[in-house]
Amino acid sequence: MKxxxxxxxxxxxxxxxxxxxKTLKExxxxxxxGSTCTYTPEEIVLAAGAHPFRISxxxxxxxxxxxxxxxxxxxxxRCMLEDGLSGDLNFLDGVVFPHSCDSIQRLSxxxxxxxxxxxFDILLPVKLDSQLSQNYFAKVIRRFKSDxxxxxxxxxxxxxxxxxxxxxxxxRTAIGQLYTLRATNPSIIKxxxxxxxxxxxxxxxxxxxxxxxxxxxxxxxxxxxxxDTRKRILISGSICxxxxxxxxxxxxxxxxxxxxxxxxxxxxxxxISETENPYIAISERFTNRFVCPAKHISADFQLDNMKxxxxxxxxxxxxxxxxxxCEPFSFDYPDIKNELEKMDMPYLMVEMDxxxxxxxxxxxxxxxxxxxxxx
Amino acid sequence: xxxxxxxxxxxxxxMRRYYAQAKYAHYIGKKVAWITSGGPVEPLIAMNxxxxxxxxHGAMLGASKKGGQxxxxxxxxxxxxxxxxxxxxxxxSTITKESPIKGGxxxxxxxxxxxxxxxxxxxxxxxxxxxxxxxxxIYDTPFVHTEFTEEAKEYIKEQTxxxxxxxxxxxxxxxxxxKMDKVGRYSLQSMKLWKEILDTAAHKPSPMTAFDAFFHLxxxxxxxxxxxxxxxxxxxxxxxxxxxxxxxxAVDNEKYRLLxxxxxxxxxxxxxxDKFANHQAALVADTYTQAWCGxxxxxxxxxxxxTMGEAYTRIHLNVGVDKMADTIKDFIRKFDVDGLVMHSxxxxxxxxxxxxxxxxxxxxxxxxxxxxxxxxTDDRKFSESQVEARIDAFMEVIKxxxxxx
Numbered sequence: 168m169k170x171x172x173x174x175x176x177x178x179x180x181x182x183x184x185x186x187x188x189k190t191l192k193e194x195x196x197x198x199x200x201g202s203t204c205t206y207t208p209e210e211i212v213l214a215a216g217a218h219p220f221r222i223s224x225x226x227x228x229x230x231x232x233x234x235x236x237x238x239x240x241x242x243x244x245r246c247m248l249e250d251g252l253s254g255d256l257n258f259l260d261g262v263v264f265p266h267s268c269d270s271i272q273r274l275s276x277x278x279x280x281x282x283x284x285x286x287f288d289i290l291l292p293v294k295l296d297s298q299l300s301q302n303y304f305a306k307v308i309r310r311f312k313s314d315x316x317x318x319x320x321x322x323x324x325x326x327x328x329x330x331x332x333x334x335x336x337x338x339r340t341a342i343g344q345l346y347t348l349r350a351t352n353p354s355i356i357k358x359x360x361x362x363x364x365x366x367x368x369x370x371x372x373x374x375x376x377x378x379x380x381x382x383x384x385x386x387x388x389x390x391x392x393x394x395d396t397r398k399r400i401l402i403s404g405s406i407c408x409x410x411x412x413x414x415x416x417x418x419x420x421x422x423x424x425x426x427x428x429x430x431x432x433x434x435x436x437x438x439i440s441e442t443e444n445p446y447i448a449i450s451e452r453f454t455n456r457f458v459c460p461a462k463h464i465s466a467d468f469q470l471d472n473m474k475x476x477x478x479x480x481x482x483x484x485x486x487x488x489x490x491x492x493c494e495p496f497s498f499d500y501p502d503i504k505n506e507l508e509k510m511d512m513p514y515l516m517v518e519m520d521x522x523x524x525x526x527x528x529x530x531x532x533x534x535x536x537x538x539x540x541x542x
Numbered sequence: 543x544x545x546x547x548x549x550x551x552x553x554x555x556x557m558r559r560y561y562a563q564a565k566y567a568h569y570i571g572k573k574v575a576w577i578t579s580g581g582p583v584e585p586l587i588a589m590n591x592x593x594x595x596x597x598x599h600g601a602m603l604g605a606s607k608k609g610g611q612x613x614x615x616x617x618x619x620x621x622x623x624x625x626x627x628x629x630x631x632x633x634x635s636t637i638t639k640e641s642p643i644k645g646g647x648x649x650x651x652x653x654x655x656x657x658x659x660x661x662x663x664x665x666x667x668x669x670x671x672x673x674x675x676x677x678x679x680i681y682d683t684p685f686v687h688t689e690f691t692e693e694a695k696e697y698i699k700e701q702t703x704x705x706x707x708x709x710x711x712x713x714x715x716x717x718x719x720x721k722m723d724k725v726g727r728y729s730l731q732s733m734k735l736w737k738e739i740l741d742t743a744a745h746k747p748s749p750m751t752a753f754d755a756f757f758h759l760x761x762x763x764x765x766x767x768x769x770x771x772x773x774x775x776x777x778x779x780x781x782x783x784x785x786x787x788x789x790x791x792a793v794d795n796e797k798y799r800l801l802x803x804x805x806x807x808x809x810x811x812x813x814x815x816d817k818f819a820n821h822q823a824a825l826v827a828d829t830y831t832q833a834w835c836g837x838x839x840x841x842x843x844x845x846x847x848x849t850m851g852e853a854y855t856r857i858h859l860n861v862g863v864d865k866m867a868d869t870i871k872d873f874i875r876k877f878d879v880d881g882l883v884m885h886s887x888x889x890x891x892x893x894x895x896x897x898x899x900x901x902x903x904x905x906x907x908x909x910x911x912x913x914x915x916x917x918x919t920d921d922r923k924f925s926e927s928q929v930e931a932r933i934d935a936f937m938e939v940i941k942x943x944x945x946x947x
Binding site for chain 2: 236237239240266268269270273274275276277279281288291292293294297299300303306307310461463466467492494497499500501502504505
């Protein structure tokens, strides 16, 4: 198989995720469980024999959602709701709402009141800095397991969970390997393709995904390493649904080598222990990976994590991409940017709606950042 | 024009004394804790720690019309124009010292944050924990969409113990359980009195409006658990009851009764009050100030510490939209209101998202609803002419409805 074919598959699924899921459902007759945040324990959904799939929000125009959430709601939440209300997600059998930010919390209520489907609230702790909250976290995962068993009328055995954990660990390892391969040899794969791989990973049948990832790793490992002098960029934020950004950066003699995005490394970061109690192990992964700013681990965590990412991946500039109206990410920004200034690290912050196109102004701002770096 | 409440003067005196004490806490050997408005303050009082509320300060900054200016300052530091103005006002005031309290709020020795009102406070308190380099305790209240689970109950109960250990560590001495018992009883009595005060508004005409409640709320927020609150609220209650005996309303010739949802628009309180009063309309109740007495039934006065967690978790902002709609329905019936005014507050997403669904859920009550888009302190987000036109149109609908009833 050629790399091009493999990448074309990931790109197709990333751009038309709902079509893929509809076909998958027809073929496998599996229950499809949508999720609204990376704090969904996909292992439990898999163990229940269902298919976990991240709702990305595909709507370009919002109308139905406007009748439920004000315009100052983030586009991610509003787009997901639009898809739900418009019937585009009718193939879903249920939706999972992990407690993360205020907007997803209210989205859960609004969804429950307006869109008929199985509904799962996962009442996660907000603080992850104590043994007490860790114990509670594990109990919440266990409750989700019971809830999904009851809703889908199935029994989940320990073996089912172990197998699901093993599969997800293999997938996370594989995506991590790809990220690392690319970080050391950025020319082997385009940034937009890498973003499509992660997006597709949240959609695809997990066994098929693992096969495709492993194929790609094999093909890329054989690619010759080129001396790459392009400036190394980190993208920071929640979701980047604009593949064009990667191309704009690559056109300017720079390259995105890492990110801390929910639609990026936050998805594969951290493995689940396969020897511990599975509920504790799943909750520990959510605590040990770099946590979302809507969770508390320490007052300095997000600043320290940024410094670590910069050091680990030899970053030369940071591009913050925030979804407009997203509070958790934007509150950390001023202090993080002050730290970057102390480090003399170039940065740029852009706020975007999920359905916005990249306009000239944004294009120019990114260009300017990259030009500054060339000096 | 209806007379102002006489008790108000005393309330101002109490708040002045409270802030003076907080300002000079360190000189009198006391420690200061900043705490969120829905946070568990009683253990602080039992430990002789002075609680300070940045949200109350935010309200003061808003009322003194400094919200927009301070938010703008914070935006210059990199904070987004779209995030909570309380946070931005507080951060800006910490730096500029701009405040109705000379020199701004006293520095905290510790921060106590409960996410029962929103997730925003988590970020706010993390920022201030970095800024002041002081310990931060999070009292994590799992959201109650439809049920308060057994594990959440246990988690919150255990957190109360964790909270006490935190306070003991910061203070360097043991927790005073005996005093806590007394503080818990005072706190519960304060909440009950506050409820009685708000309930006087069921009388026609109403002796007070939501604007009075917004003002008198400061005590139940900042000093509950202190005896002074009981004393003051008893005086206030007596005055309101006397008004009811004399059928003396807060709004002259009250004809229409309205319910307010969400935080006040602090910088336009007088304007809004006059605007509605000119239509002979009284905002007789609101969902915001009721939050400080809405969970009384969950507290056992003989076991305040053991039961406060559930009460703090079940507050109005930490429950599902349908439960919020039920509460609004109860208020519509209890206060016999003719219309609902919803403040769609750009600064408070958890309070505002779901308001459209609440409108759908209360349709059977058959009352008109007005939605005003604004912000609790940021006057840049308020369009007077637009709001005025909407209020006038809304009142016309209410008048017409009442005429044809």
